[in-house]
Amino acid sequence: MTIAEFQRLINVMYSDKDRARGTPATFLWLIEEIGELAAAVAEGTQEEKAAEFADVLAWIATIANVEGVDLTAAIQEKYGRGCPGCGREVCQCDTKNVQV
Amino acid sequence: MTIAEFQRLINVMYSDKDRARGTPATFLWLIEEIGELAAAVAEGTQEEKAAEFADVLAWIATIANVEGVDLTAAIQEKYGRGCPGCGREVCQCDTKNVQV
Numbered sequence: 001m002t003i004a005e006f007q008r009l010i011n012v013m014y015s016d017k018d019r020a021r022g023t024p025a026t027f028l029w030l031i032e033e034i035g036e037l038a039a040a041v042a043e044g045t046q047e048e049k050a051a052e053f054a055d056v057l058a059w060i061a062t063i064a065n066v067e068g069v070d071l072t073a074a075i076q077e078k079y080g081r082g083c084p085g086c087g088r089e090v091c092q093c094d095t096k097n098v099q100v
Numbered sequence: 101m102t103i104a105e106f107q108r109l110i111n112v113m114y115s116d117k118d119r120a121r122g123t124p125a126t127f128l129w130l131i132e133e134i135g136e137l138a139a140a141v142a143e144g145t146q147e148e149k150a151a152e153f154a155d156v157l158a159w160i161a162t163i164a165n166v167e168g169v170d171l172t173a174a175i176q177e178k179y180g181r182g183c184p185g186c187g188r189e190v191c192q193c194d195t196k197n198v199q200v
Contacts, residue, residue, distance in 0.1 A: 001172050002102050006179075013183050013191050023141050034134060041123050041167055050169050054178035056160060057171065060153065067141055069150050071157065072101050078154035079106075083113050091113050 003072045010061040018062045026066060030059035103172045110161040118162045126166060130159035 018026045037052040044052070064071050078084055085093035118126045137152040144152070164171050178184055185193040 001175065003106060006103060006175060009179060012189060013179070017191065027138060027141065031134070034131070038127060041127065041163065046167075046169065049167055050174035051178055053160065053164050053169050053171055054174040057157075057175060058179060060156060060160075063141065064153050067146075067149055069146065069153050071153055074150035074154040075101065075106055075157060078151055079109060079113070079158060089112060091117065 003075065004070075006057070007061050007065060007071050010058050011065045014058070014062045015065045018066050023063060023066050026059070026063055030056070030063060033059050103175065104170075106157070107161050107165060107171050110158050111165045114158070114162045115165045118166050123163060123166050126159070126163055130156070130163060133159050 033052065033055045037049075037056050040049045040052040061071065064074075082088050083091040083093060085091065133152065133155045137149075137156050140149045140152040161171065164174075182188050183191040183193060185191065
């Protein structure tokens with residue numbers, strides 16, 4: 001599945017409702033799912049983790065649709081020429097990306 | 101670009117560092133980027149929004165890699181047969197997905 005196909009799937013499924021609700025209120029649901037993902041990676045099964053990753057991606061895709069952002073283009077622009085920090089295929093940054 | 105290609109790109113670019121750091125500390129960086137995305141959708145340009153969506157997706161992909169989750173399979177399992185709530189291609193749920 002391409003990123004564009006996923007974005008279109010979510011557009012058909014949810015965008016009318018999410019446009020009507022608007023980005024701020026839709027963002028709240030993304031944050032709820034981020035919390036569920038946090039719980040899943042902390043103590044969930046692989047199936048539970050997978051389901052929460054899917055939900056987070058769906059809310060991100062729908063917000064991108066509402067905002068008119070093409071996720072494929074966004075990724076290619078930011079990560080398509082290597083790490084945005086160091087420009088390498090395998091990140092060599094000695095910055096915040098290395099350690100908290 | 102497929103979701104699998106993006107997950108592999110991020111795996112090559114960041115997974116060694118992110119596996120060493122571990123999921124909890126890596127999750128903190130995801131949350132920072134979620135905050136940057138919130139700021140961008142609130143008052144950013146389209147270019148700034150796109151960059152923040154890309155960053156959020158990159159952190160989600162790297163956490164999925166660390167956790168051994170295949171994002172394509174996760175999406176197909178959860179959203180590949182219609183809305184998880186109502187089973188339809190265009191969501192008709194009369195639940196929390198409709199309005200906050």
